[in-house]
Amino acid sequence: MSGSLRRYLDPLRELTLARFREQLRQPEVLFWVFAFPVLLALALGLAFRNRPAETIHVAVESGPGAEALLDDLQATGGFAASVVSPEVAQEELRTGQVALVVVPGDSLVYRFDPTRSDSRLARLATDNALQRAEGREDVRVTRDRLVTQRGARYIDFLIPGLLGLNLMSTGMWGCGYSVVDARRRKLMKRLLASPMRRSQYLLSFISARLILLLPEVVVLLGFAAAVFGVPVRGSVLSLGVVALLGAMCFAGMGLLTASRAQTAEAVSGLMNLVMLPMWVLSGVFFSSSRFPAAMQPFIRALPLTALNDALRGVMIEGASLGALAVPLAICALWGGASFALALRVFRWH
Amino acid sequence: MSSAPPAIRCRSLAKRYKDVIAVDGIDLDVPSGECFGLLGPNGAGKTTTVEMIEGLVAPDGGEVEVLGLCWERDAIALRERMGVALQETRLAERLKVVEVIRLFRSFYSEGHDVEEILDVVELGEKRDAWVEKLSGGQRQRLAIACALVGNPDILFLDEPTTGLDPQSRRQLWDVIEQFKSRGGTVVLTTHYMEEAERLCEHVAVMDHGKVIALGSPRELIASLGADHVIEFALGDGAPSLPESVLAALPGVEAVRHDGPRYTLTAAEPHCVIPALMVELERRGVAMTELLTHQASLEDLFLSLTGRHLRDT
Ligand SMILES: Nc1ncnc2c1ncn2[C@@H]1O[C@H](COP(=O)(O)OP(=O)(O)OP(=O)(O)O)[C@@H](O)[C@H]1O
Numbered sequence: 001m002s003g004s005l006r007r008y009l010d011p012l013r014e015l016t017l018a019r020f021r022e023q024l025r026q027p028e029v030l031f032w033v034f035a036f037p038v039l040l041a042l043a044l045g046l047a048f049r050n051r052p053a054e055t056i057h058v059a060v061e062s063g064p065g066a067e068a069l070l071d072d073l074q075a076t077g078g079f080a081a082s083v084v085s086p087e088v089a090q091e092e093l094r095t096g097q098v099a100l101v102v103v104p105g106d107s108l109v110y111r112f113d114p115t116r117s118d119s120r121l122a123r124l125a126t127d128n129a130l131q132r133a134e135g136r137e138d139v140r141v142t143r144d145r146l147v148t149q150r151g152a153r154y155i156d157f158l159i160p161g162l163l164g165l166n167l168m169s170t171g172m173w174g175c176g177y178s179v180v181d182a183r184r185r186k187l188m189k190r191l192l193a194s195p196m197r198r199s200q201y202l203l204s205f206i207s208a209r210l211i212l213l214l215p216e217v218v219v220l221l222g223f224a225a226a227v228f229g230v231p232v233r234g235s236v237l238s239l240g241v242v243a244l245l246g247a248m249c250f251a252g253m254g255l256l257t258a259s260r261a262q263t264a265e266a267v268s269g270l271m272n273l274v275m276l277p278m279w280v281l282s283g284v285f286f287s288s289s290r291f292p293a294a295m296q297p298f299i300r301a302l303p304l305t306a307l308n309d310a311l312r313g314v315m316i317e318g319a320s321l322g323a324l325a326v327p328l329a330i331c332a333l334w335g336g337a338s339f340a341l342a343l344r345v346f347r348w349h
Numbered sequence: 350m351s352s353a354p355p356a357i358r359c360r361s362l363a364k365r366y367k368d369v370i371a372v373d374g375i376d377l378d379v380p381s382g383e384c385f386g387l388l389g390p391n392g393a394g395k396t397t398t399v400e401m402i403e404g405l406v407a408p409d410g411g412e413v414e415v416l417g418l419c420w421e422r423d424a425i426a427l428r429e430r431m432g433v434a435l436q437e438t439r440l441a442e443r444l445k446v447v448e449v450i451r452l453f454r455s456f457y458s459e460g461h462d463v464e465e466i467l468d469v470v471e472l473g474e475k476r477d478a479w480v481e482k483l484s485g486g487q488r489q490r491l492a493i494a495c496a497l498v499g500n501p502d503i504l505f506l507d508e509p510t511t512g513l514d515p516q517s518r519r520q521l522w523d524v525i526e527q528f529k530s531r532g533g534t535v536v537l538t539t540h541y542m543e544e545a546e547r548l549c550e551h552v553a554v555m556d557h558g559k560v561i562a563l564g565s566p567r568e569l570i571a572s573l574g575a576d577h578v579i580e581f582a583l584g585d586g587a588p589s590l591p592e593s594v595l596a597a598l599p600g601v602e603a604v605r606h607d608g609p610r611y612t613l614t615a616a617e618p619h620c621v622i623p624a625l626m627v628e629l630e631r632r633g634v635a636m637t638e639l640l641t642h643q644a645s646l647e648d649l650f651l652s653l654t655g656r657h658l659r660d661t
């Protein structure tokens with residue numbers, strides 16, 4: 001028994017090693033797997049870093065009482081205000097240089113676009129400042145305590161999403177592209193003329209994926225921890241299980257996508273067709289809850305959405321695996337079904 | 350070894366692709382321990398035939414038996430015992446030569462030592478080179494190394510020497526002869542007549558999916574009736590010579606002509622040529638070219654189909 005098991009595992013090991021070596025020997029693969037996600041994290045982390053509390057830009061239309069309003073605002077602090085002619089004020093509001101225009105008079109008029117959130121904020125802050133300057137008393141005593149929390153910043157949201165995205169692309173391209181390449185070169189045909197089993201061939205894609213998974217996760221999360229201080233709240237083991245399941249899921253989907261394709265062009269097209277919707281919908285760069293409620297059941301059912309939810313659950317909320325049963329089940333289902341279907345429809349020649 | 354079952358037995362083997370009949374019902378028997386050649390021009394159906402025998406292409410009709418086994422029942426046992434080099438396989442480009450051979454070795458339960466095979470195909474020097482850095486001849490030798498490493502009983506080589514220089518070709522012939530000398534059976538497809546004549550005990554000449562001649566190279570050439578070929582051409586505007594006149598020359602077995610070019614088959618060219626010169630002189634036509642060579646399978650193909658094997 002152990003002899004026949006070894007007879008099965010020997011070719012599997014050699015095939016896995018061959019796949020792994022081939023990948024490591026291609027600089028472009030190394031770039032896409034390791035460097036690209038890190039560069040993307042760096043760029044987005046810098047662009048969306050938390051800024052100090054922003055100044056509110058306000059224009060005061062010239063007229064009787066305008067200077068007094070300006071003094072009140074400047075005395076309060078936090079405002080960048082100036083007195084300008086009505087035409088200029090209108091222009092500045094339209095181009096977004098100011099968030100609000102104050103028109104002096106017996107009753108003050110605030111001119112702003114209610115669909116701009118910065119304008120709504122400016123409206124509240126300006127009104128508050130002016131009312132207080134005229135003597136309004138607060139009814140209740142309040143105090144502010146300012147915190148900026150690790151784990152609640154954009155970068156903390158982004159990194160698990162990028163990790164999910166990376167697991168998807170490496171899984172899909174890594175498996176899918178090499179299948180088509182082997183088919184095109186007739187390498188697959190040559191292998192089939194040997195006593196190699198078909199299952200050994202397909203499993204070698206999965207096992208080669210596993211070897212690459214660890215460095216892939218460690219590089220991105222290590223970078224995020226070192227540069228942006230992104231924490232992993234949950235256990236490393238849970239994170240490992242989630243990443244593993246995600247990698248398997250997309251390896252299966254990659255094999256399925258490539259199961260019939262004969263040319264690099266055909267498989268690239270299919271890959272993009274499968275992956276692009278998930279790039280946008282699955283909450284990589286922004287929360288998928290922004291899409292209309294009617295789309296939510298569909299979005300929830302996508303494998304990348306499930307993987308991202310599970311990764312964020314572990315990294316941000318420190319959730320246990322049990323709490324993530326639903327997204328994990330969705331991933332497992334996609335992976336298992338894809339792999340099973342790929343086995344049935346696979347074109348070996 | 351004459352009592353051994355044939356290494357390969359095919360009956361009415363057929364394959365069609367949409368409206369192309371690639372292989373049109375062929376029968377083959379390859380005795381164990383010999384080298385069998387499949388010859389024919391491009392598209393004759395050689396590769397399709399070989400791949401059906403290798404179990405890589407499903408036949409539309411007919412039977413195949415290899416080493417007394419058949420593909421429906423004994424696929425795994427059969428693959429253990431055969432070595433294959435396909436026409437044009439590009440093996441993994443970024444693996445080292447030794448890694449590729451080791452990979453193929455791992456598929457077989459018994460086989461040769463990897464280093465030993467490297468020596469057999471003389472790739473020892475290139476042991477650690479990436480496949481993508483190999484020359485055409487080195488790639489072919491690597492393909493043969495992969496075919497040999499499982500210590501097969503039967504070796505299939507589909508155009509192993511196409512595109513190689515004479516020296517690389519001879520190196521490959523040595524490897525094949527070594528394999529044969531240990532009792533192995535070889536099936537070889539080729540465009541090169543001299544290759545078939547040198548390596549093969551029997552050849553089948555294929556055209557349009559059919560076997561149009563079958564026998565040992567010597568028998569086939571002998572079937573031309575004579576073993577020398579005289580080719581000559583007449584100057585432009587010369588009146589054409591009636592074939593009957595040429596056929597009447599002493600010792601001429603067959604005559605064919607294509608415009609101003611004539612081909613005679615004869616047993617003794619030294620008798621034919623003087624008589625030919627006299628005849629041309631008498632008719633006042635000048636000869637612009639004269640060639641003689643030993644009859645080959647190329648001439649056989651030409652006489653069977655009126656076409657050349659290779660368009661050169
Ligand atoms: N997969 C295929 N699909 C469609 N037609 C095919 C296929 N394979 C072969 N053919 C056709 O079958 C015929 C025989 O092809 P085959 O490859 O067997 O020829 P061959 O003798 O090996 O030629 P060559 O010397 O060029 O290798 C050709 O007309 C070819 O176009």
Ligand SMILES: [Mg+2]
Nearest residue numbers: 395396397436
């Ligand atoms: Mg061919």
